[in-house]
Amino acid sequence: MAFLQIAEPGQSEAPHERKLAVGIDLGTTNSLVATVRSGRAETLGDADNQHLMPSVVHFNSEQVLVGQPAQLRASEAPEHTLSSIKRLMGRSLEDIKQRYPHLAYQFCQDSQQVPAVITPQGKVNAIQVSSHILQALRERAEQSLGDELTGAVVTVPAYFDDAQRQATKDAARLAGLNLLRLLNEPTAAAIAYGLDSQEEGVIAVYDLGGGTFDISVLKLTKGVFEVLATGGDSALGGDDFDHAVTQWILAECSHEGKLTAKQRQYLNQLAKNVKQQLTESDSVDFELNLDGVEITSLTLTRAVFETITKELVAKTLRATRRALKDAGVTKQDVQNVVMVGGSTRMPVIREQVAQFFGKPPLTSIDPDKVVAVGAAIQADILVGNKPDGDMLLLDVLPLSLGLETMGGLVEKVIPRNTTIPVARAQEFTTFKDGQTAMMIHVLQGERELVEDCRSLARFNLTDIPPMVAGAAHIRVTFQVDADGLLSVTAMEKSTGIEARIEVKPSYGLSDGEVTQMLQSSVKNAKQDMRARMLKEQQVEALRVKEAIQAALDESGASLLSEEESAAIQAAIEQMMDIAQGEDPQQIEQAIARVDAISQAFAQRRMDASIKQALQGQTVDDI
Amino acid sequence: MDYFSLFDVPQQFDVDTTLLSARYQALQQLTHPDKFATASESEKRIAMQKNAQVNDAFRVLKDPILRAEHLLALRGVNVAHDQQSMKDTAFLMQQMEWRESLEDASATSDVDAMYALDDELQQHAQQLMSQLSAQLNAGTEERLQTAEGLIAKLKFMHKLRHQIDEQIDRLEEDY
Numbered sequence: 010m011a012f013l014q015i016a017e018p019g020q021s022e023a024p025h026e027r028k029l030a031v032g033i034d035l036g037t038t039n040s041l042v043a044t045v046r047s048g049r050a051e052t053l054g055d056a057d058n059q060h061l062m063p064s065v066v067h068f069n070s071e072q073v074l075v076g077q078p079a080q081l082r083a084s085e086a087p088e089h090t091l092s093s094i095k096r097l098m099g100r101s102l103e104d105i106k107q108r109y110p111h112l113a114y115q116f117c118q119d120s121q122q123v124p125a126v127i128t129p130q131g132k133v134n135a136i137q138v139s140s141h142i143l144q145a146l147r148e149r150a151e152q153s154l155g156d157e158l159t160g161a162v163v164t165v166p167a168y169f170d171d172a173q174r175q176a177t178k179d180a181a182r183l184a185g186l187n188l189l190r191l192l193n194e195p196t197a198a199a200i201a202y203g204l205d206s207q208e209e210g211v212i213a214v215y216d217l218g219g220g221t222f223d224i225s226v227l228k229l230t231k232g233v234f235e236v237l238a239t240g241g242d243s244a245l246g247g248d249d250f251d252h253a254v255t256q257w258i259l260a261e262c263s264h265e266g267k268l269t270a271k272q273r274q275y276l277n278q279l280a281k282n283v284k285q286q287l288t289e290s291d292s293v294d295f296e297l298n299l300d301g302v303e304i305t306s307l308t309l310t311r312a313v314f315e316t317i318t319k320e321l322v323a324k325t326l327r328a329t330r331r332a333l334k335d336a337g338v339t340k341q342d343v344q345n346v347v348m349v350g351g352s353t354r355m356p357v358i359r360e361q362v363a364q365f366f367g368k369p370p371l372t373s374i375d376p377d378k379v380v381a382v383g384a385a386i387q388a389d390i391l392v393g394n395k396p397d398g399d400m401l402l403l404d405v406l407p408l409s410l411g412l413e414t415m416g417g418l419v420e421k422v423i424p425r426n427t428t429i430p431v432a433r434a435q436e437f438t439t440f441k442d443g444q445t446a447m448m449i450h451v452l453q454g455e456r457e458l459v460e461d462c463r464s465l466a467r468f469n470l471t472d473i474p475p476m477v478a479g480a481a482h483i484r485v486t487f488q489v490d491a492d493g494l495l496s497v498t499a500m501e502k503s504t505g506i507e508a509r510i511e512v513k514p515s516y517g518l519s520d521g522e523v524t525q526m527l528q529s530s531v532k533n534a535k536q537d538m539r540a541r542m543l544k545e546q547q548v549e550a551l552r553v554k555e556a557i558q559a560a561l562d563e564s565g566a567s568l569l570s571e572e573e574s575a576a577i578q579a580a581i582e583q584m585m586d587i588a589q590g591e592d593p594q595q596i597e598q599a600i601a602r603v604d605a606i607s608q609a610f611a612q613r614r615m616d617a618s619i620k621q622a623l624q625g626q627t628v629d630d631i
Numbered sequence: 632m633d634y635f636s637l638f639d640v641p642q643q644f645d646v647d648t649t650l651l652s653a654r655y656q657a658l659q660q661l662t663h664p665d666k667f668a669t670a671s672e673s674e675k676r677i678a679m680q681k682n683a684q685v686n687d688a689f690r691v692l693k694d695p696i697l698r699a700e701h702l703l704a705l706r707g708v709n710v711a712h713d714q715q716s717m718k719d720t721a722f723l724m725q726q727m728e729w730r731e732s733l734e735d736a737s738a739t740s741d742v743d744a745m746y747a748l749d750d751e752l753q754q755h756a757q758q759l760m761s762q763l764s765a766q767l768n769a770g771t772e773e774r775l776q777t778a779e780g781l782i783a784k785l786k787f788m789h790k791l792r793h794q795i796d797e798q799i800d801r802l803e804e805d806y
Contacts, residue, residue: 160668233656331800391668401663427690430664432683491664492677554672578755604672611673615681618661623639623654 028159030189030392032197032384035139035163035177037095038219040064041378042146043385045394047321050201050385052378053153061377062149064139065092068128075145087113089128096220097135098180099172100124136176140183140583147186157171160189164380164387165241167193167223168407170453171465171495179494189391191492195225196236196402197383198349203229203373210344211237213333215362215370217325217352224329224345226336232399237336238426239407240328245321247284253317254280254309260310262297262305272300275466287314288354315357323363329365335426346370351377403428406489408463413450417459422487425455425500429493434486436502443475449485470499539593546596550588553600554581557607560614568613580606633705634688644695644702644767651692658685696785699763699778708775709756722784729791742802749795756788 034041039061043052046137052060059077067079067090074082083090091114097105102116102124114126125132143163151157163186165177174191181188195214203212209229216223223241227234255276259265268276276299286293292310333340346362348370353359363369374382390398405426411419412435424434437447447470454462473481482502489495557577565574584599635642638654660666662682667675691697703709729748736744760782766778 048634059805140791190665230652231656233659333798391665393669399660401659401665403659403663428686430679430683431686432680433687488679488683508761552669554675556669560674600672607671608673608677611671615662615677619637619658619681622657622661 012247019189027394028392029154029156030160030162030385030388030394031147031158032381032386032388033143033146033163033186033383034194034197034378034384035095035143035165035180036064036218036380037093037221038064039377040142040146041147041381042150043378043381044150045389050382051387052381054140055148055149062142062146062368063092064095064142065090066094066138066368067091068130068133073130073141075141088115091126091133091138093220097124098139099170099174099176136180137183139180142570143180143184145187147184158186160187160388161487162190162192162197162384162391163188164192164194164197164384166221167195167225167236167325168221168241168243169493170408170463171493172463174493178494179183188443189388189423191494192384192387192402193225193236193239193404193493194380195223195239195347195349196227196234196404197380197387198347199227199229199383200386200400200402201374201379201383202347211336211338211342212345212347213329213343213366214349215325215329215348215353216241216349218246218350219352219357220244220248222246222325222328223349224325224332226332226338233401233403235403235428236405236426238332238337240332240335242324242328245324247350249321250284250318250352250355251277251280253321253515254284254314254625257309257313257317258297258307261307262299262302264299264302269342271302275299283309284314284355287311288356298337306436311356318357322357326361326365340366343368343594347379348372348376349379368494375598404491405429406493407429408453409455410465410487410489410495411452411454411462412485413452413459418457419452419454419459419462423489429489430491432486432488434484437485439473439476439481439483440478442477444478444481445473445475446471447473447483449499451487451495451496464498465495468497473501474504476503542593543591543596546593546600547588550584550596550600553603554585557603559579560607560610564611564614564617567609568617573610577603577607577610632684632688634691634701635683635705637688638692640692642702643703644699644764646692646698648693651689655685655689695760695763696782696789699767699782699785701773702767703779703782706775719780719784721779726787733791735793737798740802742799745795745799745802749792749799751790752792752795756785756792759785759788 029044031042031044031053034043041052041060041062043050045051046172054060055062055076062076063080065079065083067074067078067082067086069082069086069089079090080092083092096109100108100119101122105112105116105124116124117127117132118124123134123136125134126138147158147161159179162235163177163181165174177191178188189227195216196430197215198214199212209231212227212229214223214225218223221243222245223239223242225239226237228237229235258276258280278297283293283295287309290311292308294306294308297305297307305362320593330340333343343366346366346368348362350360353362353370353372353376359370359372387402389395390400407425409421409425410423411421414420420435423431423433437449439447448467449470450459450467452459452462452463456462470483470485473483480503483499484502485497485499487495487497558581561569561574561577565577571575580599580603584596584603586595587599590596633642634764638651638658640646640650640654657680662678662685664675664679664682667678672680691701729752732744732748735741736748763778763785766774766781
């Protein structure tokens with residue numbers, strides 16, 4: 010007997026009500042939030058209608074400031090005003106000190122692996138700083154849209170490795186966002202342009218930011234964006250163009266010898282201004298007022314600027330050529346070139362890129378906003394606002410995954426540019442008689458030596474049944490999900506003993522640490538935390554119920570026996586009863602039971618949908 | 632796992648690449664995790680596993696060497712690794728000659744010679760590929776063994792071409 014479903018008052022949802030979803034571009038210098046409203050994707054401004062939020066967070070004993078107000082404090086308290094924190098995401102203390110020796114912050118080791126900065130608000134790590142930025146953007150969106158967000162897509166650079174992605178995901182969780190997907194920035198930019206025009210063909214995304222260069226080659230077929238290859242240079246960006254101008258200035262005024270920190274900062278700012286003015290005009294006259302040097306009048310023309318930056322532009326084009334080669338396409342195959350990043354405003358870049366591809370690049374969307382706009386379009390789809398759309402993003406693994414073998418060498422298990430999700434297995438055997446444990450070291454990178462790659466994790470496989478050397482067959486499976494995040498499982502084949510290992514990056518946080526940070530970020534920790542967890546689990550239970558109910562309505566009758574169907578229904582009812590209670594853990598367990606009991610049903614649904622669709626296609630083909 | 636049946640294409644060496652791509656697109660629409668963003672955890676998990684299979688199947692089916700190996704595996708023949716099955720002395724000689732040519736070209740940084748060697752290898756590989764196709768389509772036990780030897784040769788040539796490619800890249804990078 011079928012029952013009519015009646016929703017709890019206040020919980021019902023109008024069937025066509027749009028869910029609120031946003032795309033967030035968490036940038037090194039600036040961050041943005043965008044959403045789709047009345048069919049248009051647009052970025053959201055603050056009270057003063059400023060859309061770009063400086064990625065700066067200031068800590069003092071009373072409060073935490075984010076964005077413009079934080080930036081205003083930078084000169085007065087540089088050691089407590091954190092900027093460009095994205096560069097520190099997923100990095101170890103050693104790594105940070107080596108790469109950025111001049112940072113004004115006072116570092117300490119926070120948890121076991123994650124470094125932190127000492128501030129008047131205590132120790133804060135890069136993940137927490139990023140979560141402050143994400144939270145400020147979330148608040149801006151909720152104020153502007155008038156309700157809580159259902160979900161968000163956050164973008165990351167395509168070259169981000171597992172540790173950096175995991176750090177970004179943890180930051181989103183700390184900020185209270187329901188993260189729908191981590192999306193690669195170039196893919197987001199391509200979506201921003203691709204959907205409007207509904208074109209087919211090969212797209213190149215040329216992304217020149219402040220400190221990095223990124224090139225991606227994508228193929229668009231019937232709404233499916235397939236990343237063919239990504240490449241770039243993580244140490245080449247607009248800052249290098251500023252540096253070239255600085256060097257030119259110093260040569261012009263014949264300055265030699267060391268510069269003071271103050272002089273360097275003055276020159277940097279001057280160079281940046283001159284560079285930006287050259288975007289609008291053919292030549293810039295300016296005065297050099299450097300301590301200890303006579304005031305000098307200088308003129309930089311666009312032609313000279315092009316000469317002194319020629320090698321930088323050429324470097325980006327070489328990386329572009331390589332990416333095209335990796336993708337197996339020629340530059341003639343490329344139909345559209347998308348420009349991303351403030352540095353692509355430079356006319357020299359636009360001209361050279363146009364010349365390289367033999368066609369003008371697309372520049373109609375603000376290169377600072379294009380990533381956020383694309384992320385918003387993807388968020389709108391993922392949250393279910395366009396159920397019939399066929400847009401799909403197929404991303405690739407940006408850096409190869411491998412394992413350490415004898416002699417400190419890395420054996421690649423999954424090569425870069427492999428379409429994700431991906432699962433691949435590798436078999437190992439024991440080296441000595443009776444060996445019961447094995448150490449596995451997972452690495453990411455393209456180089457042959459362990460020391461040149463990024464160490465993601467080490468873990469021990471234990472409880473291997475004692476056998477003679479070479480008899481045990483241990484199968485290690487790597488799985489990378491759609492966000493580019495890795496998990497590893499291992500199994501001894503002859504006994505079937507399975508050990509599941511979540512790969513926590515060598516620099517990442519454990520789940521416990523994330524929970525602890527969540528607690529410390531909420532006042533009156535325990536109670537509020539419990540309330541928040543209870544609400545999260547209740548929302549999740551309702552979501553699971555709705556999802557499975559919809560599946561049952563659609564295909565329960567054809568794919569399940571009456572008993573099976575009744576068992577699922579009973580588990581759902583039990584879960585909803587428990588969800589009325591106050592214990593988040595019990596609800597979590599009830600959700601897990603529903604999940605387990607509906608597993609076979611989900612499998613059958615998947616198989617049936619594939620069978621039906623492919624048969625349908627065969628008929629169409631004839 | 633039979634990738635041919637997952638893609639619902641005939642279990643044979645020659646494939647219709649247009650059909651293969653169309654099937655790939657259709658299977659992506661059905662299995663990609665993004666299509667299950669609001670589904671239950673079990674559906675999400677199964678979608679991810681199935682989608683990873685679809686990706687792997689497409690990688691294998693669109694690559695002639697991997698496809699041939701997969702076909703042999705389905706018929707119970709496992710291709711031995713490395714040189715074990717390479718008993719063809721003429722091919723071993725040829726192999727050494729090619730390696731020497733590459734070393735010579737590399738010593739003199741002669742990019743043109745590398746391109747010429749690559750062309751030669753490509754033509755040779757093409758011939759072997761059509762032989763492979765004939766053997767696999769015939770499908771008798773004996774023919775399958777011959778196919779195995781051909782695959783080993785093709786794999787060697789593929790590796791060598793990859794090395795040539797890397798060297799060319801390196802030399803052209805220096806400009």
